Amino acid sequence: MAALVLGFPSRGLAGATATFASGRSPASAAGHIRHLIVIVQSHHSFDNYFALYEGIPALQSNLCLPTATAGASCIKPFTLASSQSKAGLNDSSAATLHAIDGGRMDGFVTAQSNTEVGTVAMGHYGVQEMGYYWSLARRFTLFDHFFAASPGGSFPNRLFSVAGQDASYANAGAAAGVDVPTIFDELQAEGISWKYYVQGLTAPEIAAPTGYQKTMVPLLAMPRVLGDPAMAARLTDVGQYFTDLESGKLPAVSYVASTSSSEQPPQDPSKGEAFVRTLINALTQSAEWSTSAVILTWDDAGGWYDHVAPPAIAGGGGRLGLRVPALLISPYSRAGTVVSNRMDTTSILRFIEQNWNLVPLTARDASSTSLAVGLDLARRPIPPRVSTAAPMQATAARGPAWLVYIFYLGAMVVAAGILTWTVRSERRRGGRRPDPKLEKGPSAQRVLELRK
Amino acid sequence: MAGVLPGRLFLIPGRLGVVSVPGSITSVERKLREVPAASDLRLVVEAEGPRQLLVFLSRIRESPSWQVAGVLGLAALVRMVDLGRFGYNGDEAVYAGQAASLAGNPLFVNQFPVFRAHPLLLPVLLSPLFKEGTPDLRGRVVMALFGVAMVVGCYLAGREIYNHRTGRLAALLMAVMPYDVTISRQVLLDGPAVAFTVFSLWLLARWVRKGGMLWLASSAALLGVAILSKETMVVMAGGAAAFMLVSRRVAHPLRSLVIFGGSIALVSAWGIAALVLTSHAATGGDYIAWQLTRSSNHALAFYLTTVTPAMGWLVVGCAAGALMQRRNRNWQGLLLGAWALAPIVFFQLYPLKGFSYLLPAAPPIALLAARFLRTFRWGGRLSEEGARIARSALSTAIAASLAIGVWATVFSSPAGAGMAGTGGLPGGREAGRWVAANLVPGTGLMTLGPSMANVIEFYSHYPAQGLSVSTDPLHRNPAYTPITNPDLAIRDGQFSYLVWDAYSAARSPSTSARMSKLLTRYHARAVYMGREGRMSVIVIYQVHP
Numbered sequence: 001m002a003a004l005v006l007g008f009p010s011r012g013l014a015g016a017t018a019t020f021a022s023g024r025s026p027a028s029a030a031g032h033i034r035h036l037i038v039i040v041q042s043h044h045s046f047d048n049y050f051a052l053y054e055g056i057p058a059l060q061s062n063l064c065l066p067t068a069t070a071g072a073s074c075i076k077p078f079t080l081a082s083s084q085s086k087a088g089l090n091d092s093s094a095a096t097l098h099a100i101d102g103g104r105m106d107g108f109v110t111a112q113s114n115t116e117v118g119t120v121a122m123g124h125y126g127v128q129e130m131g132y133y134w135s136l137a138r139r140f141t142l143f144d145h146f147f148a149a150s151p152g153g154s155f156p157n158r159l160f161s162v163a164g165q166d167a168s169y170a171n172a173g174a175a176a177g178v179d180v181p182t183i184f185d186e187l188q189a190e191g192i193s194w195k196y197y198v199q200g201l202t203a204p205e206i207a208a209p210t211g212y213q214k215t216m217v218p219l220l221a222m223p224r225v226l227g228d229p230a231m232a233a234r235l236t237d238v239g240q241y242f243t244d245l246e247s248g249k250l251p252a253v254s255y256v257a258s259t260s261s262s263e264q265p266p267q268d269p270s271k272g273e274a275f276v277r278t279l280i281n282a283l284t285q286s287a288e289w290s291t292s293a294v295i296l297t298w299d300d301a302g303g304w305y306d307h308v309a310p311p312a313i314a315g316g317g318g319r320l321g322l323r324v325p326a327l328l329i330s331p332y333s334r335a336g337t338v339v340s341n342r343m344d345t346t347s348i349l350r351f352i353e354q355n356w357n358l359v360p361l362t363a364r365d366a367s368s369t370s371l372a373v374g375l376d377l378a379r380r381p382i383p384p385r386v387s388t389a390a391p392m393q394a395t396a397a398r399g400p401a402w403l404v405y406i407f408y409l410g411a412m413v414v415a416a417g418i419l420t421w422t423v424r425s426e427r428r429r430g431g432r433r434p435d436p437k438l439e440k441g442p443s444a445q446r447v448l449e450l451r452k
Numbered sequence: 453m454a455g456v457l458p459g460r461l462f463l464i465p466g467r468l469g470v471v472s473v474p475g476s477i478t479s480v481e482r483k484l485r486e487v488p489a490a491s492d493l494r495l496v497v498e499a500e501g502p503r504q505l506l507v508f509l510s511r512i513r514e515s516p517s518w519q520v521a522g523v524l525g526l527a528a529l530v531r532m533v534d535l536g537r538f539g540y541n542g543d544e545a546v547y548a549g550q551a552a553s554l555a556g557n558p559l560f561v562n563q564f565p566v567f568r569a570h571p572l573l574l575p576v577l578l579s580p581l582f583k584e585g586t587p588d589l590r591g592r593v594v595m596a597l598f599g600v601a602m603v604v605g606c607y608l609a610g611r612e613i614y615n616h617r618t619g620r621l622a623a624l625l626m627a628v629m630p631y632d633v634t635i636s637r638q639v640l641l642d643g644p645a646v647a648f649t650v651f652s653l654w655l656l657a658r659w660v661r662k663g664g665m666l667w668l669a670s671s672a673a674l675l676g677v678a679i680l681s682k683e684t685m686v687v688m689a690g691g692a693a694a695f696m697l698v699s700r701r702v703a704h705p706l707r708s709l710v711i712f713g714g715s716i717a718l719v720s721a722w723g724i725a726a727l728v729l730t731s732h733a734a735t736g737g738d739y740i741a742w743q744l745t746r747s748s749n750h751a752l753a754f755y756l757t758t759v760t761p762a763m764g765w766l767v768v769g770c771a772a773g774a775l776m777q778r779r780n781r782n783w784q785g786l787l788l789g790a791w792a793l794a795p796i797v798f799f800q801l802y803p804l805k806g807f808s809y810l811l812p813a814a815p816p817i818a819l820l821a822a823r824f825l826r827t828f829r830w831g832g833r834l835s836e837e838g839a840r841i842a843r844s845a846l847s848t849a850i851a852a853s854l855a856i857g858v859w860a861t862v863f864s865s866p867a868g869a870g871m872a873g874t875g876g877l878p879g880g881r882e883a884g885r886w887v888a889a890n891l892v893p894g895t896g897l898m899t900l901g902p903s904m905a906n907v908i909e910f911y912s913h914y915p916a917q918g919l920s921v922s923t924d925p926l927h928r929n930p931a932y933t934p935i936t937n938p939d940l941a942i943r944d945g946q947f948s949y950l951v952w953d954a955y956s957a958a959r960s961p962s963t964s965a966r967m968s969k970l971l972t973r974y975h976a977r978a979v980y981m982g983r984e985g986r987m988s989v990i991v992i993y994q995v996h997p
Contacts (some may be wrong), residue, residue: 242996246977278945278997285892285948386894386948400730401554404566407726408576411680411719415673418715422666429664 043302046323080123089303096151140333141374148321149345164362193251284384293330328374331381527627531596539881542903545910552582599636605650622822631762641682648678676719691794701783770821792816879982884911900956
C-alpha cells in the first residue's frame with residue numbers, strides 16, 4: 001500500500017483529497033491488475049468538467065478574464081446552459097501558450113478568434129451534463145493534477161500516451177506520419193497481449209485511415225505498424241472489445257479510441273459519456289472486473305479554461321499542457337478520493353511499464369508518477385455496479401410516509417367510531433325497536449315469513 | 453320466543469336447549485324446519501346409545517356456528533393452499549412494492565413510487581409486513597384473510613336479508629367460487645375493497661330492517677373505507693342510492709341519501725386530504741386523467757366470456773332466476789339487484805375492463821343464487837319433500853361444480869396467467885431472483901411490457917423498463933417512463949439485457965416483433981430460460997451494441 005505523504009488518509013468519501021507516494025512496488029500491483037484499459041477522450045479541461053464537482057475547491061469568486069476589446073467588461077467563469085452552442089475552440093500549441101500567459105492563466109478569452117468564442121471558453125458543465133463522470137469520481141479515484149503531456153493539441157498528446165514523446169511533432173498534422181517506438185512494441189516483444197480498439201474502424205480503413213483517425217489513433221499514423229501484419233491485426237473495431245470481454249480474451253493492455261463519440265466540441269459530452277458508460281458497464285459485468293483498471297482521460301484541454309498553471313517539464317523543454325480530467329476506475333481505486341499527485345499523460349506508460357516490468361520508453365515516462373498512486377491494494381475491492389443514463393422509472397414519489405399513515409388510519413378510526421356509536425346506541429334502545437319512520441312496508445310478521 | 457313445539461322438541465332462546473330423540477334424525481329435522489329461523493335460538497341435541505355419533509353429526513349439521521365455521525374453514529383452505537406456487541404478477545408487484553416503499557424498505561424506496569393510480573389503504577395495511585427483505589407470501593396470506601372476511605360478510609348479509617340458511621348457502625357459494633378464490637389469492641386492491649362493501653351491504657340491510665340512521669351511517673362509513681381501498685367502489689354508492697330512491701321501504705330517501713353520502717365523504721375524504729397534503733394531488737389528477745381517456749382494452753363481451761364462467765354459469769343463472777321470481781320483487785330483491793347491477797352496468801359501459809373489476813357483484817349474485825336455490829318450487833311438479841331434496845341436490849351439485857372449477861383454474865393449470873388479475877406469474881419470481889443473483893447491480897433490463905418490468909424490479913431490485921410503454925403521454929400510465937429510442941438506449945449501455953416473456957408476447961405480438969429485431973441487431977445471447985412445463989415462458993438475453 002502506498003505510504004501517505006501529504007494531506008490525510010483516504011476515507012472513501014467524496015471530497016477527500018490527498019497526495020500519495022509514487023514509489024510503490026510494481027509487483028504488488030501486477031498481482032492485482034492484470035488488465036489496463038486506456039480510454040482517451042478529446043478536448044476538455046479539468047475545470048470545464050469538474051469545476052463544480054463537490055470534491056474540488058471552488059474557483060475564486062473574483063476571477064474574471066480580460067477580453068481583446070478595449071473597454072469591454074471581463075469574462076467570469078459560468079455554467080454552460082444545455083442549449084448553449086459550444087463551438088470548437090482553438091487548442092493549438094500557440095493558443096494554449098497564449099492562454100497560459102507565462103503562468104498567469106489569463107489569456108483564455110483572448111486566445112480565441114473573437115470575444116464571443118472566447119467567452120464560451122470560460123464555461124463549465126454542471127451536474128446535468130456531468131452526472132455520469134461525477135458518479136465515477138464519487139466511486140473511484142479522481143486525479144485533479146493530471147496534465148496533458150503537451151500543450152500542443154490532440155495528436156501530440158495521444159502520441160505521448162503511447163510513445164512517451166511527441167516525436168518533435170509540430171503542426172504538420174498526423175497525416176505526415178511518424179515512426180517512434182511505442183509501448184506496443186515492448187508489449188509485443190515481451191509477448192504481452194494488447195489491442196487498440198477504435199470506434200467504427202473497418203478493415204479497409206486500417207489500410208488507408210482517414211486523417212481524423214490518424215489523429216485519434218497514433219498507430220494509424222505509423223506506416224511501420226500498418227505494414228506489420230502482427231501489429232496491424234491488433235487494431236480493431238471497438239465491437240471486438242465486447243466480444244473479448246465476453247469470451248474472457250481481454251488483453252493485458254487495451255487502448256480505446258472513440259471517433260464519433262470523442263466529446264470534441266461542438267459535440268455534446270453526453271454522447272461520449274454514453275460511449276464510455278457502455279465500455280465500463282461491459283467491464284463491470286464481466287469476469288475481468290476484479291483484475292482490471294480503467295484510466296479515463298482526455299487528450300488535451302481543447303481551449304477551455306483551467307485555472308492551474310501547468311508546471312515546467314523537468315530538465316527543460318517548456319511546460320506541460322493544461323490540466324485534463326482523469327479517473328482511475330478499478331476495484332482497488334481509492335473510492336471517492338481526489339488524488340492530487342502531479343501527473344501527466346505519460347503516467348499511463350509509467351504504470352504499464354511498472355506493472356508488466358517493461359523498460360521506460362523515454363525520460364518523460366521514466367520520471368513521471370505512475371497511476372498506481374490512485375490504487376489502494378489493501379482495501380476491500382469495490383463491487384461492480386452498472387450505471388445507467390437516466391432514472392429507469394419515474395422518480396419514486398414517497399412523500400412523507402407518516403402523513404399517509406395518519407390520514408388512512410384516521411379514516412379507519414372514524415369508520416370504527418361510527419360503528420361503535422351505532423352498536424352502543426342499538427344496545428341502549430334494546431336492539432329490536434324498528435324505526436317507525438321507516439316501517440311503512442311489510443309488518444314484522446311478514447318479515448318472519450320472508451325469512452323462511 | 454320460547455316455547456314447546458309438538459313432539460318433544462324444546463327451543464329456548466339464548467340458552468341451552470335439550471331435545472330427547474326417540475325417533476329418527478329425519479323426524480327431528482322435519483320438526484326443526486317448522487321453526488322460524490332465528491339467530492338467537494341455540495340448539496343442542498342429546499341422544500343415547502348407539503346413535504350418539506349420528507346425533508353428534510346432526511348437532512353439527514343443525515348448529516349455525518358449526519356450519520358457518522365449516523364454510524369459513526373451506527374458504528380459508530382453498531385460499532391458502534399452495535399460495536406461493538407462483539410469484540407475483542405485475543399488479544401484485546406494484547401494490548406490494550408500494551407497501552414496501554411506504555414502509556421505507558431500502559430495497560424498494562427508489563423503485564416503487566408510493567403515489568400511483570389508486571388510494572393507499574392496502575399499502576398502508578400491508579406495509580408493516582414489507583419493512584425489510586422481499587417477502588411475497590405474507591402479503592398473499594393477508595389477501596386470503598380478506599377473502600375469508602368476504603365470505604363472512606356474505607353470510608351476515610344473507611342472514612340479515614333472508615335467513616341463516618340462505619346466508620350459509622351464499623357463503624358456501626362464495627367460498628368456492630373460482631372468481632372470488634382467484635382474486636383472493638392475489639395482492640390486489642379488489643379483495644379488501646369488496647370485503648368492506650359486503651359488510652356495508654350487510655349494515656345497509658340492517659338499516660332497512662331495523663331502522664335507525666346510525667346503521668345507514670355505518671354502512672356508508674364502511675363503503676368509504678372500501679373507496680379508500682379502491683376508488684371504483686364509489687360505484688356501489690350509486691347502487692345504494694338507486695335502491696333508496698326506488699324502494700318503497702325507505703321513507704325519507706333524500707334525507708337518507710344525504711346521511712349516506714355525508715358519511716362516505718367523512719371517511720373517504722381522508723384519502724384525498726392525504727394526497728393534497730403530501731403534494732401529490734397532481735399525481736392523482738394525472739392518473740385520473742389517464743384512466744378516463746384510456747382506450748378500450750377488451751371487447752364488449754369480455755365480462756360475459758371471462759367473468760361469468762369464473763363465477764359459475766349456474767350461479768349467475770340462478771341469480772338471474774331469483775330476480776325474475778315474483779316472490780323476490782321486494783326490498784330484498786331490489787337491494788341485491790341494485791348492488792349487483794351497479795358495478796356490472798358501470799364497468800360494461802366503462803372502456804377500461806379488467807378481470808377483477810366485477811368482484812363487488814359476486815356477493816349479491818351469490819346471495820340471489822342462494823335465495824333461488826332455497827325457494828325454487830319446480831313449477832309445483834314435485835311434492836314438498838321432493839322439491840326440498842331436489843333443491844338440496846342442485847345446491848350441492850352447483851357447489852361441487854364450483855369447487856371443481858377452483859381446482860381447475862387455481863391449482864391444476866397456470867393457463868390464466870396470461871390475463872391480468874387471473875393469478876400469479878409462472879416463472880417471474882424465478883427470473884427476478886436469477887437477475888439479482890447473476891447480474892451486476894444497476895444493470896438495466898428491457899422487458900416487453902411494464903408488467904414484467906414490475907415483476908423483475910420487485911424480485912431483483914434492478915431497474916427495468918417496458919418496451920411497449922407508449923411515448924405518447926396520453927396513452928401511458930404516468931408511473932412508467934417510455935423507452936423513447938430503444939436502439940440508442942442499447943447502444944448507450946442503458947440496457948444490457950432484454951427480457952422476453954410469453955405472456956406479454958401473447959398480449960402484444962407487435963412489441964414482441966420489435967424486440968426480436970433488437971435481439972437480432974445486437975447479437976443477443978440467451979443467458980436464462982425460465983420454463984413452465986415444456987414451454988419457455990421467460991428468456992433473458994444479453995445484448996451488445
